[in-house]
Amino acid sequence: MKPLIEDINPKTEDERLASIIDKVISGERINADDGIYLYEHADLALLSQLANLANHRLNGNYILFNKNFHIEPTNLCVFNCKFCSYHKSAGDSESWVLTLEEIKNAARKYINTDVTEVHIVGGVHPKWNIDYYGEMIKAVKEILPHIHVKAYSAIELDFIIRKSKLSYSEGLKRLKDYGLDSIPGGGAEIFAPEVRAKICPEKASGDAWLAIHKAAHENGIQSNATMLYGHIESYKHRVQHMEAIRKLQDETHGFNCFIPLKFRAANNPMGYLGEVNMVEDLRNFAVSRIYMDNIRHLKAYWPMLGIQNTKMAINFGVDDIDGTIDDTTKIYSMAGAEEQKPTMTVERLTQIVREAGGIPAERDSIYNIIKVYD
Structure with missing residues (x-):
């Protein structure tokens, strides 16, 4: 896993590829055209x-994980994105809406444990407002006062903040007062308007997603960023998406992690597309790592990829594999992901990292290392 510059052979008959290789070796930022060229012309070994x-310069050989669980308050949603297998309508036998007491009960399972993060995301409920979202955070903190609450995608935030007739900054400040610590990266999908018009025409735009994360960063709320790949987007769309995030990171320095999320085809209207293969997954992780030079961490979400594929991703620039999860999320399992009941022990996580050639390390939610497992 340790990369040596002398092991990378910049000699190639392809002068354009050679110039990009030289940039990466020297630590120079590649541009959008370079990113597209890597997708189209670089072989997997290179x-x-x-x-x-690129990863070793930022993170050495450490591969990170955390101790976390999820709360998904509802899968009712005012939007009906075509790639989504999670959305259900009211009255559907597979729909759910958690009460505040049920949310507290979910948190009570982790009293007297060393879990450090709760990840709260769900559908955009038509009747909930910003203060109810705040009450959910407050309910968790009542049970687990010291836990880090990473909550609500930009799509949820856009809906409830606009509904409350607040600016993004005002809305985020209010949620921060309730106990919000950071926000996840969900809802980014692909920013290109022509793609969004086909896969998620109802939800907030890419510009709105970026504006919410900018407002979060300006209010001291760190966040992550995602990209949904492997559906109808092109390599150009992927690079444009990463460029927009990279540009915002240059300005705010508020993103902790970039997370490519693979489109899963089960139980949604876009299932006819099928899924890209693992070679494409690895290509995408590698180009993402090279391109996103100002976001330190790159995550392979193990419930989405599966354990064996996550091991491979560690050798394509990934330094974070998410956490223990404890079978508390259904978002990807309902879409046919590899892990249908995602739960992982620390022992298994460290084993996965070691087998991939890395040094396992537990992190907190904003990527401070808590413990190294030598």
Whole structure:
């Protein structure tokens, strides 16, 4: 896993590729055209070497995980995105709406444990407002006062903040007062309007997603960023998406982690597309690592990829594999992900990292290392 610059052979008859290799070796930022060219022309072995070099400069050989669980308050949603297998309508036998007491009960399971984070996301409930979202955070903190609450995608936030007739900054300040610590990266999908018009025409725009994360960063709320890939988007769309996030990170420095999320085809209207193969997954992780030079961490979400594929991703620039989860999320399992009941012990997580050649390390939610497992 340790990359050596001398192991990377910049000699190639493709002068354009050679110039990009030189940029990566020297630590120079690649541009959008370079990113597209890597997707289209670089072989997998070269991408692995370049991505591992880029990652090693930032993170050494540490591969991170955390101790976390999820609360998904509802899968009712005012939107009906075509890639989504999670959305259900009121009255559907597979729909749910958690009460505040049920949310407290979910938190009570982790009293006297060393879990450090709760991740709260769900559908956009048509009747909930910003203060109810705040009450959910407050309910969790009542039970687990010291837990880090990472909550609510930009899509949820856009809906409830606009409904409350507040600016993004005002809405985020209110949620921060309730106990919000950071926000996840969900809802980004692909920013290109022509793609969004086909896969999620009802939800907030890419510009709105970026504006919410900018407002969060300006109010001291760190966040993550995602990209949904492997459906109808092109390589150009992927690079444009990463460029917009990279540009905002240059301005705010508020993103902790970039998370490519694979489109899963089960139980949704876009299932006819099928899914890209693992070679494409690895290509995407590698180009993401090389391109996102100002976001330190790159995550392979193990419930989405499966354990064996996560091991491979570690050798394509990934330095974070998420956490223990404890079978508390259904978002990807309902879409046919590899892990249908996602739960992981620390022992298994550290084993996965070691088998992939990395040094396992537990992190907190904003990527401070808590413990290294030598």
